[in-house]
Amino acid sequence: MSSNLRQLVASMRMMLVLTLLLGVLYPAAVWGIGRVAFADQAGGSLVHRDGAVVGSTLLGQSFTDARFFQGRPSASEYAGGVSGGSNLAASDPDQVKTVKERAAAYAATNSGSAPADALTASSSGLDPQISPANARAQAHRVAAANGLSRAEVMKLVQANTQGRSLGFLGEPRVNVLELNLAVQDAAGR
Amino acid sequence: MSETLSGLLTIGLLVLLLALCYHPVGAWMAKVFTDTRHWRAEKAIYRLVRVDPDSEQGWRAYATSVVAFSVLGIAALFALIVAQTHLPGRQGSDGMGVTTAINTAVSFVTNTNWQSYAGEAGATPLVQTVGLTVQNFVSAAVGLAVAVALIRALARHSASAIGNFWVDLVRGVVRVLLPGSVLAAVLLLAGGVIQNLSAPLTIHGFSGVEQVIRGGLVASQEAIKELGTNGGGYFNANSAHPFENPNPLTNIFEIFLLLVIPFALTRTYGIMVGDRRQGWALGGFAGLLWAGGVALTTWAEVHASGASTGAMEGKEQRFGVWGSTLFAASTTSTSTGAVNSMHESYSPLGGGAVLANMVLGEVSPGGVGSGLYGIVIVALLAVFVAGLMVGRTPEYLGKTIGRREVTCAALYILVMPVLVLVFAGISLASDGPRSTMSASGPHGLTEVLYAYASAANNNGSAFAGLTADTPWYNLTLAICMLLGRFIPMLLVLRLAGLLVEQRKRPVTVGTMPTHTPLFVGLVTGIALVVAGLTFFPALALGPIAEALS
Known part of the structure; x- marks a missing residue:
């Protein structure tokens, strides 16, 4: 496997891992905090x-x-x-x-x-x-x-x-x- | 209290907050990027991704990783956007056409966040959260990584490695941007920014008139939108929308967020190169230009507020003129591009000032990472010019600025003006692109010039009267964003490769000090002269002509 291709594969795995962390866990955590502590504001x-x-x-x-x-x-x-x-x-x-x-x-x-x-x-x-x-x-x-x-x-x-x-x-x-x-x-x- | 006093106190509070955070945040980032140990969470990521965090890369390998990660990012985001209308949680979104999707994917990966779609209509909640929010983080982390690689190259000598891109990326996310965003998001929530999963709610308002109240995971996106100097709004009105920026407290907090990392990075720089005065000098240069931008923009708008309309078109009552111009000057000098007021409705000189902020090349203090390496490039040019004047070999931090080094710096400086002037020129000379301008005369010219300056500088704010959602603008602006981001980045990494190999030259009596007020003045002069020589003719035809007419 060429080095460029290897980098692309690594990028793909990195993107998946970071998407899970930043695109799912992070917004969910903020959503949870909003529900518990700032329900009125978070709701609009x-x-x-x-x-x-x-x-x-x-x-x-x-x-x-x-x-x-x-x-x-x-x-x-x-x-x-x-x-x-x-x-x-x-x-x-x-x-x-x-x-x-x-x-x-x-x-x-x-x-x-x-x-x-x-x-x-x-x-x-x-x-x-x-x-x-x-x-x-x-x-x-x-x-x-x-x-x-x-x-x-x-x-x-x-x-x-x-x-x-x-x-x-x-x-x-x-x-x-x-x-x-x-x-x-x-x-x- | 008079409006002037209130405005000056607001600026004072902002400066105080930034000054308080300058050392702690700067020192923290220096520790993050020099730490020899990995956090457990980071080790888990490296294992999942299967990269070796303890091997370092030369500039070529580092650059390959940057490009591979960004290309993959664009492809993935494009695919997600194109598929969005077939995915769950559509909430009535019309989605985007193909050229709009290309533009958007490039825009968010390049940290530009130019939006040729209307936030709430063009992107589904899924795309906003899983696509755009993620790129808000990683595009900022990529800029941070490249800046840190350049700092290492200046700090090290007789070496070839400039760091490990994957480690820099992950640490930037895990130790800097993510904790900062969680904290910021909670404070924004307390201030009234929304964070919910509600579908658009159609209500009968108090007087019976129908209104749509939109929901969304806004606080989490807003936090990183400012902290990562991204600027892409969840809503079309961006930080003017009360759900993104409900009151004057959240307003000053958002302005603080977009400035804090770029300014603190100059501290990180001073610590990592082993001479804090060097960081002070670069921070001083950026601060000087930022203060000039704020003063000019505010003066122009306050001057215009003498009219019966009080310069309030496109501004929110809760922010007023001062709270709007402070945001406008800061967002255009940090390559953020978020707006809390509509720049196109500014007075000719006010609009010209925010445009001038961008064509300085986003160095006052610029975006996360990209600002710092931009500032270093201008400093290298200043060293080179000073060297020519006194007839000595130019040196910076013990490194010789020879032919190859200065070639990288000079090309870096040229990329943005070439993109802006060539594409703005072609657009103005062509009937199709010209027909989508909303204004005519000098104001129309400024509209188009602003669009390309915003794209090539990875800013993302707009003179939004221009209908930019056409194949021509979508594609040419995407080209500007792509080349305006990655050519300078590759030149910086090439430069890092050249610098890291050099031996450290000892300081002698003949070495020009690069931490003095004189040097700060010289760098400021170089930045103003370069931008002035390149853009004065265009600015004269646009905002200046409009102000004089």
């Missing part, structure tokens, strides 16, 4: 309501009704099948037009001009959060549509606002699904 941080799964706190959803706070624009309308962003440059003519339309639509229903996160699509298309400014600007509309006072809704916005992690990492943010759940509970629906 799912949110249940009336016995049914209504979403994941980590995934944004499409909210269009005036009763709901709305998430950021999404390149995939939060469908969840295939994730991704628009990949458009700020100078792209389509993007310039889209941003203008979003700004007009936002100003028509909310108080004040649109914050940056309301004008732009996220990179995942599943961004679960919006900026606190974005939530505050929508509070008036949401309060009116649910028969609540603006102060009540603002209190819920406040309660659902997350600061920077450890006080300095990332951006302050509001989880849209959790906020909407809180608002609907308050409205007694």
Whole structure:
């Protein structure tokens, strides 16, 4: 057997052994640890309501009704099948037009001009959060549509606002699904 | 707290974490690759594979093993991908066409992880776990092995053996990457990254709108995806997907993971060549370029965030601008290619900065293993240039850098620019490849240039507007990934063969010190000049023209 062929045969055995170790045992071990110690996270941080799964706190959803706070624009309308962003440059003519339309639509229903996160699509298309400014600007509309006072809704916005992690990492943010759940509970629906 | 202060503190925390791990991780890897004893688990692997772990190889035999293992890896992964729609656990995946499968197999074996398929749709859970996760480990371990072989060649003298590839491969996996990944995966799990076997779940969301929630063995893949500087996402949105990177804590942890081994390897280098100052110098060089890349990318995006859109297109709210650019600059300077924001939506200068990070040749600090040998090559060039300037025989660590040695280094430097510029040029000049660009003008040019720079540098990130899932792009990008990985690797092993045979020349008063700030400055200058001379015209037509228009 030539030396090259011998190397190929050794490679084949090595690949089989390492596939067993790294492709089966390793993921299985992590899966086991997840089941035991982090069952909620490993399962996708799912949110249940009336016995049914209504979403994941980590995934944004499409909210269009005036009763709901709305998430950021999404390149995939939060469908969840295939994730991704628009990949458009700020100078792209389509993007310039889209941003203008979003700004007009936002100003028509909310108080004040649109914050940056309301004008732009996220990179995942599943961004679960919006900026606190974005939530505050929508509070008036949401309060009116649910028969609540603006102060009540603002209190819920406040309660659902997350600061920077450890006080300095990332951006302050509001989880849209959790906020909407809180608002609907308050409205007694 | 202002955004600037928050961003600077984030960078500070990252640097602190890397500094704390620099010595322990570097010293551990030095011990791993010089240990004379085998672990019991390793002995079991050697027995199963039937290789003799106590015999060493010359550079030719070492290179043969590297090539054989990689060729077999590509063939096996290709077969698995092609067969995936007939295997269990398909979960509605459409699978991949033949050229996409070739591209993907080459991509994961070369540690590039360019994805011309959408993660969650193109690859079944079985392929992701048994195929892609395994290659994430072994492709990084192969890079590590070649780097260690080169270090041994510099440390030894009047010898011919540079180590045993199988031992280096197994130890890299068993003692470095696997324990690191288990630890990282558990921390990611705690942070919210998923790890389950659920089929895609179609739900009625809170407002009644349908949504698909996907499952998957993500945490285990995410850990090695960053630690092994691979970058291939379980999901199409990669580390921007909340299931891969749920919050700012996991974000900084993932950035840390992709930098830790490449930086610590410079410590390993210093220890193994018997002069820690040499490792400091190479680490200092890489750190300097990395800091420059982070500063430039962040400055460009923060500058662009003055607009009403706040530079937030293609960025996640939880990361903001600073958390996105720190990731972007780090992923492009380590040949990782994972993304937590869409580089194509960056401002012209921001996108140009991440592209420039790659065309430096992935030396700041580069990928696992490949970064270190890339850095050594640039250092050799610097020694050679300095030698020419003062008229002395160039020497590095007591080894003469003669005609044959510098030929290897020079060819190494040439491979990547040739691949990038030739293929980008042909694509831009041809109607078919040009028609799949999503943007026009300078931005479109950057799209194509970015694709080939990413492939030839084994990075894997993309200006993802380009529809690259066509036979032309799949095959030419595969060629770039293959040649961009293995020609430099073979040149490095050839160079190792030349260096290991040499006697060690004694240090004299005339020997140029290679551990001083002056030398670090010289190496940095050489890296910038080489990349500048080769790529300035192309960058001028793409990002620079766009920024000026």
